[in-house]
């Protein structure tokens with residue numbers, strides 16, 4: 001994490017602000033692509049969405065992404081196990097995420113996998129899918145029934161749908177997802193990876209409330225910033241503001257307790273929030289040994305600070321007693 005540059009912070013208008021938020025999609029996929037190229041984890045699909053990063057990413061960033069991908073995947077697989085894949089996943093603000101293809105390779109596809117992002121991001125993702133057989137073939141293979149619907153703004157197959165919508169408007173979101181055969185009675189996992197922080201606390205509360213009141217059996221996984229009121233957090237905020245990117249929801253990212261409380265206040269139960277240093281301490285020792293040998297990490301203190309400023313939060317609702325409340329690291 002670079003130190004903050006000096007000078008006044010420019011203000012962004014609403015369109016510029018949304019454009020800057022959409023730009024974070026690129027940041028996430030470029031960082032994941034770089035970490036994959038160094039060997040942190042395997043993902044043959046990410047290269048279909050992003051060319052190799054021009055600049056190297058620092059080892060602390062790569063390790064952080066490893067813990068993020070591993071942490072989200074650990075909870076997700078626990079959910080798939082509890083539901084025996086008889087479920088659906090809704091990935092909110094999915095960007096260029098490759099989870100659908102990775103789950104298919106592992107024979108772990110849910111009954112249906114949905115992704116939502118801004119229409120412009122969705123159009124970009126669909127363009128890639130249409131032009132790259134390693135992406136389109138698995139969708140065609142997993143599809144059954146009527147013809148697969150794919151145009152420049154949405155994709156609907158029997159196992160995978162991509163929907164263009166603004167998550168700040170949950171009624172519009174529900175209508176669009178239902179057109180793609182969302183089944184509110186199926187156990188549902190909602191994932192938000194670095195997404196809620198770009199909405200105001202009221203908007204993310206509406207989204208969380210909508211999800212909690214719509215799905216009787218569900219789990220929510222949220223990965224994002226935490227402990228943002230200290231000096232390190234302020235530098236992170238300033239660095240993003242310099243790119244016109246405003247963390248509208250940063251107030252909820254003040255502490256682990258605030259993150260947990262938000263889930264409870266908006267209709268979720270069994271809520272947990274842990275920082276990424278803790279997640280790192282839960283990684284299997286063999287994995288830690290392998291990734292720590294990949295690159296020399298000079299800035300141990302910086303790595304620890306970075307990891308203390310991101311967290312994974314999860315919560316569930318379980319009227320069918322599937323045991324979702326037991327899911328933990």
Ligand SMILES: C[S@@+](CC[C@H](N)C(=O)[O-])C[C@H]1O[C@@H](n2cnc3c(N)ncnc32)[C@H](O)[C@@H]1O
Nearest residue numbers: 022024025028093094095117118166167193194
């Ligand atoms: C930091 S990126 C993360 C992408 C992906 N979740 C990942 O981890 O690779 C944030 C994503 O959320 C999307 N996003 C943010 N606010 C949104 C909103 N209000 N409606 C739809 N998508 C949104 C952005 O377009 C972007 O793709």
